[in-house]
Structure formats: structure tokens, C-alpha cells
Amino acid sequence: xSVLTQSPATLSLSPGERATLSCRASQSVxxxxxxxxxxxxxxxxxxxxxxxSNRATGIPARFSxxxxxxxxxxxxxxxxxxxxxxxxxxxxxxxxxxxxGQGTRLEIK
Amino acid sequence: EVQLLESGGxxxxxxxxxxxxxxxxxxxxxxxxMSWLRQTPGKGLEWVADIYTGQMKMKTYHSDxxxxxxxxxxxxxxxxxxxxxxxxxxxxxxxxxxxxxxGSGTYALSAYFSLWGRGTLVTVSS
Numbered sequence: 361x362s363v364l365t366q367s368p369a370t371l372s373l374s375p376g377e378r379a380t381l382s383c384r385a386s387q388s389v390x391x392x393x394x395x396x397x398x399x400x401x402x403x404x405x406x407x408x409x410x411x412x413s414n415r416a417t418g419i420p421a422r423f424s425x426x427x428x429x430x431x432x433x434x435x436x437x438x439x440x441x442x443x444x445x446x447x448x449x450x451x452x453x454x455x456x457x458x459x460x461g462q463g464t465r466l467e468i469k
Numbered sequence: 470e471v472q473l474l475e476s477g478g479x480x481x482x483x484x485x486x487x488x489x490x491x492x493x494x495x496x497x498x499x500x501x502x503m504s505w506l507r508q509t510p511g512k513g514l515e516w517v518a519d520i521y522t523g524q525m526k527m528k529t530y531h532s533d534x535x536x537x538x539x540x541x542x543x544x545x546x547x548x549x550x551x552x553x554x555x556x557x558x559x560x561x562x563x564x565x566x567x568x569x570x571x572g573s574g575t576y577a578l579s580a581y582f583s584l585w586g587r588g589t590l591v592t593v594s595s
Contacts, residue, residue, distance in 0.1 A: 390575065391573075391574035391575050392574075393573070393574060393575070393576060393580050393581075395580070395581035395582075397582075403587070404566055404585035404586060404587055404588055405514070405566075405582070405585055406585070407581060407582060407583050407584075410571070410573060410580065410581045410583075411573045411574065411580070411581075414573075416583065448513075448514060450514075450581065450582075452576050452579070452580040452581065456516065456532065456533065457516065457519070457530065457579070458506075458516040458582075460513055460514040460515070460516075462513055463513065
């Protein structure tokens with residue numbers, strides 16, 4: 361079964377710094393069907409990136425996604441205070457259809 | 470802007486049943502492919518079930534581990550999604566989310582979750 365591993369588990373950075381979050385799949389992700397979500401405490405996840413590199417509607421340009429095959433990256437170019445949250449990656453495959461990573465907690469240093 | 474609002478969560482005893490609802494605002498609900506997901510501190514985010522549109526005969530898919538106990542359905546006349554949950558156990562304690570699916574490429578209708586509700590907490594305990 362395909363597994364998604366996110367690293368690091370926790371990332372401590374300061375506002376203004378660049379954040380690089382990793383998501384590695386145990387098998388190649390077909391058609392780069394990988395998405396990234398942001399979740400703040402007490403809120404539902406929010407779609408940031410779909411198909412590995414496409415920003416969802418209303419997502420600021422400081423968020424970008426890249427990668428292919430088994431290795432994907434979410435980059436936040438310059439952290440804003442509201443960006444500190446948990447980030448999840450998710451892939452789409454035949455079955456089971458949706459797999460989520462365990463999350464990376466981005467915290468203020 | 471479309472919004473999703475879940476309801477129906479609460480405290481239920483082991484072995485009991487519960488029906489969750491998800492009401493959608495807007496007029497295009499009948500064109501949405503919809504999902505239920507759940508989230509626990511231990512297992513993280515977990516997909517529960519999908520339901521397609523009337524044009525696709527409302528085809529449903531359920532997680533292997535939950536099929537037989539959980540059933541997804543929809544009433545497009547009420548713009549509402551449902552999740553019937555039976556034979557509940559403590560392991561089903563979670564926040565349950567409804568979500569709108571969107572797609573690309575091979576999975577043009579269902580690749581990622583583009584809109585989420587706020588979630589409803591289900592607690593299974595005696």
C-alpha cells in the first residue's frame with residue numbers, strides 16, 4: 361500500500377524565513393496527483409496546492425509546490441504570521457483512493 | 470461562495486447509530502462529487518466515502534474498513550449530504566468532515582478536496 365511520509369515532523373522558523381516541507385511517496389504518484397493542505401487549530405483543512413504545483417483559488421503566491429514521481433515539496437517563500445499551522449500532503453490513486461501524510465507542524469521559532 | 474455545514478455529531482454509546490448531515494449553500498450541489506472524511510489525533514486524516522452525481526448514477530465508494538457499517542447518500546433536492554453510521558465503537562470517535570471533490574488528469578472529478586466543512590465531532594463512549 362502506498363504511504364506518504366512527511367518531513368520534518370516539526371519545523372521551527374521565524375516570520376520572513378523560507379519554509380521547505382517534504383512529502384515522499386513509497387510508490388510513484390501517477391500524473392503528479394498530489395495535493396497540499398493547511399490546517400489551523402480548530403479549523404478544517406484548506407486546499408493550497410493541487411496536481412503538485414497548481415495553487416488553489418485565493419492562495420497567495422508565496423506558496424508553491426514542486427516535485428514529481430515520489431518526491432514533492434511545498435515551499436513558503438517568506439513566512440507570514442498566519443502561515444504557522446499544520447500542513448498535509450495527499451495523493452490520489454486507484455485504491456484506496458486517497459492517502460494523507462501524517463503532517464508537518466510549522467511553528468514559530 | 471459555496472459553504473458546507475455539517476451537523477448531527479454528538480455523544481453516542483458503543484453499538485449505537487448516528488446520521489450526519491452536510492448542508493451546502495448555493496444552487497449547484499447536484500453537480501458536486503462529495504466525500505466524507507474523518508480526523509483523529511492518532512490516525513490523522515482518513516477518507517471515509519465518496520458519492521458521485523446523479524448523472525453518474527450516484528455511484529458510491531466506501532473505505533474497505535468501514536464498508537458495511539457506514540453509508541454515504543445525498544438528497545440533491547435538499548442540497549444535503551448524509552453519512553449513516555451504525556455499530557459504532559470507540560475507534561470511530563473523530564471529527565467528521567464533508568468535502569467537495571475536484572479533479573484533474575486521470576481523475577477529472579475526484580482527485581483532491583477543494584472545499585471542506587467545519588466538521589462535527591462524534592464521540593463514542595459509554
